[in-house]
Amino acid sequence: METEGEKVGEVILTMKEIDKSFIGVHALNKVNFELKKGEVHALMGENGAGKSTLMKVLTGIYSKDAGTITYEGKEVEYTNPHESQQAGIAIVHQELNMMNHLTVAQNIFIGREFMNGKLINDRKMNEEAIKLFQKLNIEIDPAETMGNLTVGKQQMCEIAKAISKEAKVIVFDEPTAALTDSEIDELFKIIRDLRAKEIGIIYISHRMDEIKVITDRVTVMRDGEYVGTLISGDCTKEDIINMMVGRVIYEEPKSKSNVAEGAEVVLEVKNLCAGRMVKDVSFQLHRGEILGFAGLMGAGRTETARAIFGADRLESGEIYINGEKVEIKTPEDAVRHGIGYLSEDRKRYGLVIDKTIAANTTMATLDKFLKKSKLIDSKKENEAAQKYVDQLKTKTPGVTVPVGNLSGGNQQKVVIGKWLVRNSDILIFDEPTRGIDVGAKSEIYHLMNELAKEGKAIIMISSELPEVLRMSDRIVVMCEGRKTGEFGIEEASQEKIMHVATLRE
Amino acid sequence: MEKKQKVSWKHNSIVKAVGTQRLVAILALLVLILFFSIASASFRQYTTFVSILDASYYIGFMAIGICFAIITGGIDLSIGTVLVCSSLISGTLFVRSGFPMWICLLIGIAIGILFGLVNGLMISKMGLPPFVATLGSMMVSKAIGSIFTSAQSITWPQATQPGGWFRNIFKINITSASGSQILIPTGFILLILCAIIMSVVLNKTRTGRYILALGSNKEATRLSGVNVDKYQTIAFVFSGMFAGVAGLAYGAIYSTLLPGAGSGFEMDAIASVVIGGTSMAGGVGTIFGTIIGVYIMAVLKTGLPFIGLMNYWQQFFTGIVLIFAVFVDVFNKRKKN
Numbered sequence: 001m002e003t004e005g006e007k008v009g010e011v012i013l014t015m016k017e018i019d020k021s022f023i024g025v026h027a028l029n030k031v032n033f034e035l036k037k038g039e040v041h042a043l044m045g046e047n048g049a050g051k052s053t054l055m056k057v058l059t060g061i062y063s064k065d066a067g068t069i070t071y072e073g074k075e076v077e078y079t080n081p082h083e084s085q086q087a088g089i090a091i092v093h094q095e096l097n098m099m100n101h102l103t104v105a106q107n108i109f110i111g112r113e114f115m116n117g118k119l120i121n122d123r124k125m126n127e128e129a130i131k132l133f134q135k136l137n138i139e140i141d142p143a144e145t146m147g148n149l150t151v152g153k154q155q156m157c158e159i160a161k162a163i164s165k166e167a168k169v170i171v172f173d174e175p176t177a178a179l180t181d182s183e184i185d186e187l188f189k190i191i192r193d194l195r196a197k198e199i200g201i202i203y204i205s206h207r208m209d210e211i212k213v214i215t216d217r218v219t220v221m222r223d224g225e226y227v228g229t230l231i232s233g234d235c236t237k238e239d240i241i242n243m244m245v246g247r248v249i250y251e252e253p254k255s256k257s258n259v260a261e262g263a264e265v266v267l268e269v270k271n272l273c274a275g276r277m278v279k280d281v282s283f284q285l286h287r288g289e290i291l292g293f294a295g296l297m298g299a300g301r302t303e304t305a306r307a308i309f310g311a312d313r314l315e316s317g318e319i320y321i322n323g324e325k326v327e328i329k330t331p332e333d334a335v336r337h338g339i340g341y342l343s344e345d346r347k348r349y350g351l352v353i354d355k356t357i358a359a360n361t362t363m364a365t366l367d368k369f370l371k372k373s374k375l376i377d378s379k380k381e382n383e384a385a386q387k388y389v390d391q392l393k394t395k396t397p398g399v400t401v402p403v404g405n406l407s408g409g410n411q412q413k414v415v416i417g418k419w420l421v422r423n424s425d426i427l428i429f430d431e432p433t434r435g436i437d438v439g440a441k442s443e444i445y446h447l448m449n450e451l452a453k454e455g456k457a458i459i460m461i462s463s464e465l466p467e468v469l470r471m472s473d474r475i476v477v478m479c480e481g482r483k484t485g486e487f488g489i490e491e492a493s494q495e496k497i498m499h500v501a502t503l504r505e
Numbered sequence: 506m507e508k509k510q511k512v513s514w515k516h517n518s519i520v521k522a523v524g525t526q527r528l529v530a531i532l533a534l535l536v537l538i539l540f541f542s543i544a545s546a547s548f549r550q551y552t553t554f555v556s557i558l559d560a561s562y563y564i565g566f567m568a569i570g571i572c573f574a575i576i577t578g579g580i581d582l583s584i585g586t587v588l589v590c591s592s593l594i595s596g597t598l599f600v601r602s603g604f605p606m607w608i609c610l611l612i613g614i615a616i617g618i619l620f621g622l623v624n625g626l627m628i629s630k631m632g633l634p635p636f637v638a639t640l641g642s643m644m645v646s647k648a649i650g651s652i653f654t655s656a657q658s659i660t661w662p663q664a665t666q667p668g669g670w671f672r673n674i675f676k677i678n679i680t681s682a683s684g685s686q687i688l689i690p691t692g693f694i695l696l697i698l699c700a701i702i703m704s705v706v707l708n709k710t711r712t713g714r715y716i717l718a719l720g721s722n723k724e725a726t727r728l729s730g731v732n733v734d735k736y737q738t739i740a741f742v743f744s745g746m747f748a749g750v751a752g753l754a755y756g757a758i759y760s761t762l763l764p765g766a767g768s769g770f771e772m773d774a775i776a777s778v779v780i781g782g783t784s785m786a787g788g789v790g791t792i793f794g795t796i797i798g799v800y801i802m803a804v805l806k807t808g809l810p811f812i813g814l815m816n817y818w819q820q821f822f823t824g825i826v827l828i829f830a831v832f833v834d835v836f837n838k839r840k841k842n
Contacts, residue, residue: 081728082728082730085730097722097724097725097728097729098722098725099717099718099721099722099725099726099788100721100722100788101717101720101721101788101789102714102717102718102721102788106714106718110714110715110718110726110729110731111729111730111731113711113714115711118710119705119709119710120709120710120711120714122709
C-alpha cells in the first residue's frame, strides 16, 4: 500500500519464514520481514520478542535453521558479519563498536586505510572523512580522538562508516536511547537524507512517538513470532501495543491482592534520583505484598533497586524502613536494614560460582558462622545450608557441591537461601525466573507466595508481563527512569502496562 | 552553505592522549639531571654521561619492544630472561663453537624473535592470559640458557680481541694523539634510530595501527575485518626481537652473561614504558615517551651512587616515580570522566 507523496521503492530485502532455535528456546518461529529501498521500517516488540536475534541471523552472526533471505533479488546466507558488511548491510549497534583511542578518521577507515606506499596516509584519510561528513551534513573533526566525542557524535561516525562502505541497508538498534533531543533531531535529518538516497533502514526502537515521526511501516514481533506489519501513518499507538502484547495467557492473572487491609508500609522511597536511569522515583511497599516492577529494558528498574540496595550511589531522595528514615550508602548498610537483593545476573552478581552451596548460603552472614577462634565453622555452615536446601527443595546431592553444577532454577534457590539465612524482611527479586525452565519457575513462584504469606515484603522486577500479572498484588511501571504508572492487580492489564511502559515525556 | 571544515593537525590523537604525561616525564628527566648535577660535582663529567648512556641501551631496546606488547593490553614478563638466554646462546656459539661473529649476532636476534613468536601464538591462538604465558616462557628461557651453556657464564670478546668489532656498534673507544680516551656512544645513535623506525611503524604503518586498535577495542577491531590474532602475535614478536637486540647490547657493555640472571630486567623496561605514558590498559602509547622513561631510569640508576646512595635506593626511587607517573595518568582519566 502506498502513502501519498511517498516514493515507494522496490523491495530490497525479504526474510521469509525464518526459524531459529537455541537449546530449549524457540527464538524465531517462521518470522517474516520485508524492506523496501528508501524505506524506514520499524521493528518493534517486547524484550525477548526476537528482534536482535532476527538481525543477528540477517547479518550472519547466527545461522538460521530454516527460511530464506533474499537480498537484491538473490538468495543469500551470510556466515559471518564481515560477509554481510561486504554485501552492503550495516548495523549501528546500541553499544557502539569503536576504538576510543584512535581518531575519528582512523576508526572509519580501519582495515581500509589509504596508503602512501607502505605508510598510512593519515592526511588523505582525514580529507576523505571530511568529504564523507559533508555528504551527510555532519560537522565532526576527523582528527579528534573518538573517545572524546559525545555518544551522539560517535553514532554519527558509525553511520558515516556504514555509508562509506556503500551500505544499502542500515539497521539501527535503539539509536536514540543515549541521545539528547537536539541530537535526535540531527539523527532524523540524517535518516531522511539516507532515505532520499534509497537506502533501506531497519529501525529498532521502543519509542512510539518516534515511530510515527520517522518511519514508514512498522513490523511487530512477539515471543519469537511475526505478528504483523502496519503503516506508521495509519495506525495508533494502541494498535501497536495490542500487537505487542496480544498473547493468550495460559495462567490466570492474580484476581485480587493478597495484602491485608491497612498492612503497614515496610519500605517507602521518596524522590529517588541516581544517575541517568533513576529520576524522581517514589513508591511504597507493604508487609506481605508482592510489588511488581514492570517496564522495558533500560527503564531503570534494576538501577532503582541497586540504588535502594546501596550498590549504586544515590544522588538524592529518601528511604524509610518501617517508618524510620535510613541512610544506605553501601550494600552492607542495606543488608543490615534487612534488605536482600537477588540480582538479574545471578552468575555474575548473585553467586560465587566455584564455591559450594554451603559457602554461598552463608556469604551474607559469615560472622554468625565463626568458631571462637574466628575460623569458619564448616559444620554449622553445612547444617544451615542443608536446612534451606530442604526447605526450598533444592535438587542437589549435597551442600558441598559447587553451585556451578546446579541448574538455573536451583542456583536461584541457593541465592534465596542466602537471604533467608540473613532474615531479610524486604526482598528484591530482579528477573527471578530468567533462564529457568517452566517447572522450576512454578517452584520459584510458589516460594515467593509463601514468603509473602510469612510477612516478607517483595519487590519483583520482571520483563515478562504474564509473570507480572500472575504474581503481583500491585504493579509499578517505569519508563526511561521515571515511574509512569501504578496499578492494583484488579485494574491491571497487559495493554495498560505496556501503554505506560512506552510513555515518554 | 559553504563551510570549510578545519582539521587541526595538532589534535593528533596520540599527542593528545599522552600529552600531559609526556610533559611530566620530560620535566622529571630534566629535574633529575639538574638535581644530580647540582648535588655532585663528579656527576657532571663526560664519563658519567657515557655511563648513563651505557645503562640505557639494553633497557632501551627492551622497552621499545615491550611497548608494543603493552599497547595491546598485554604484558611480557619474559624479555629479561630472553635477553640473557639469547645472549648466552649466541655468545657461546662464538666463544666455544667458533661461529663467525656476525652470524652470532643474527642468531641472538633470531632467538628473541622465536620466543616472541611462541608468546604471541600462546596468547592469540591459545587464548592464554599474557601474564601467565610470558611467565611460563620466562622460566623456560631462563632454563634453556643454563642448559645450553651447561650453567657456565659467557664472556663476549673485548674490543681488541677477534670478533670484538661488534662492540663498536654500541660504543667506540678512541685513543687520541695525546693518549686520552674518547668514548663515542654509538649505541645511542642505534637506539634512537630504532626508536624512530619503530615510532613510524607504530603510528604510520597498518601493523602499528592495528596493534593500537586491538589494544583499544579488540572486538571492534576484529569485527572490522582485521586479523587481530596476527597483529597481537606481531606485537609480541617485536617484544622478543628487541629482547634479542638488548642481549647483544648487554654483551657489548657488560661483557659477561650469567645463566639464571635476567628476571628483574623486564621490570626496568616496563617501568620505563609506563613512566613514558603508555597505559597498561592498552590502546595508547608512544615510543618517544618510552625513551624518556628509559632515560629517567638510567639517570636514576647511574646518579644515585654519586650522591652516596647504594643501588637498592635506586629501586626505591624508581618505585616512587612509577607510582607517581601512573597516578598522574589515572588522575587525568578521572578528571575527564
